[in-house]
Amino acid sequence: MSPTVFGRRRAALASAALLLAGALAGCSGSSGSSGGPEKPPRPASSKPAPASPSAAAGPDAATYRRWGLDKPLAAPPAPPATKLTDGAKGAQGGGPPVIRRIPTKDKVVFVTIDDGAEKDPEFVKMTKELKLPFTMFLTGDIARAGRGYDYFEQLSAPADGVRNGIANHTVSHPNLRTLPADAQRREICGQQDALEKRFGIRPALFRPPYGNYNDQTLAAAGGCGVRAVVLWEATMQINDMRYAEGDKLRPGDIILAHFRGPQELKGTTMTQMVANMLRSIERQGYTVARLEDYL
Numbered sequence: 001m002s003p004t005v006f007g008r009r010r011a012a013l014a015s016a017a018l019l020l021a022g023a024l025a026g027c028s029g030s031s032g033s034s035g036g037p038e039k040p041p042r043p044a045s046s047k048p049a050p051a052s053p054s055a056a057a058g059p060d061a062a063t064y065r066r067w068g069l070d071k072p073l074a075a076p077p078a079p080p081a082t083k084l085t086d087g088a089k090g091a092q093g094g095g096p097p098v099i100r101r102i103p104t105k106d107k108v109v110f111v112t113i114d115d116g117a118e119k120d121p122e123f124v125k126m127t128k129e130l131k132l133p134f135t136m137f138l139t140g141d142i143a144r145a146g147r148g149y150d151y152f153e154q155l156s157a158p159a160d161g162v163r164n165g166i167a168n169h170t171v172s173h174p175n176l177r178t179l180p181a182d183a184q185r186r187e188i189c190g191q192q193d194a195l196e197k198r199f200g201i202r203p204a205l206f207r208p209p210y211g212n213y214n215d216q217t218l219a220a221a222g223g224c225g226v227r228a229v230v231l232w233e234a235t236m237q238i239n240d241m242r243y244a245e246g247d248k249l250r251p252g253d254i255i256l257a258h259f260r261g262p263q264e265l266k267g268t269t270m271t272q273m274v275a276n277m278l279r280s281i282e283r284q285g286y287t288v289a290r291l292e293d294y295l
């Protein structure tokens, strides 16, 4: 399959941020940035293997209830045999593919959480007890404040032997499209280096702040080891999600949320916000899968 299918280099429209002026401030600014109807990516060529008999039992109903969910999320299906980025590296020298949604027919969505401001210890408990898969896109200057990277180390630490992914969201959260190539490289590669030094793994995934990027962004990211640039289709607010298209989730949607607490969420805590998100996912008939299993 051609990586260019997923590598739409269309730069986000700056004006799109204005469309979401009512949205919460933060890096969700251009979640509706598609300049026209989104062309759905082609399904992955390899069909996911059938779900294996679950080795590790998921959390029980009482655990879900404790965290504010009336119904458990379904166990995710077995991940596909090949990942979207397999063989995509270095294609035509054009940098990594840009991904907004994972091509799949499975009723799965992917949770990504950005920046790293709020460091709520309850959220660590919640994710461990619910065995929630998610990917953290960390901005150096934001994530390092307060309890710093130790907090994210706790969040990343294996539950059932699987780590939650740590990914790159620049050093200082600039609008990369306003920066020259060398400054973009410092923002992206500097955070690659910092995360590798702190966590021992060079991130494969990168998300540009506000979803804003250009060809220089992709070249810089590819040059320092990024395998995919991850955007999003749905943005979690306080009570529910906003969708780039339509009014509901679709298979493979990548959901953007943020590490935020009561100050930014009008009194709602991080765990309440995540519970609201998971309830909506469950109600729509989806479950949460691990992005790194597909990408």
Ligand SMILES: [Zn+2]
Residues within 6 Å of the ligand: 026, 027, 028, 114, 115, 169, 173, 209, 210
């Ligand atoms: Zn951000």
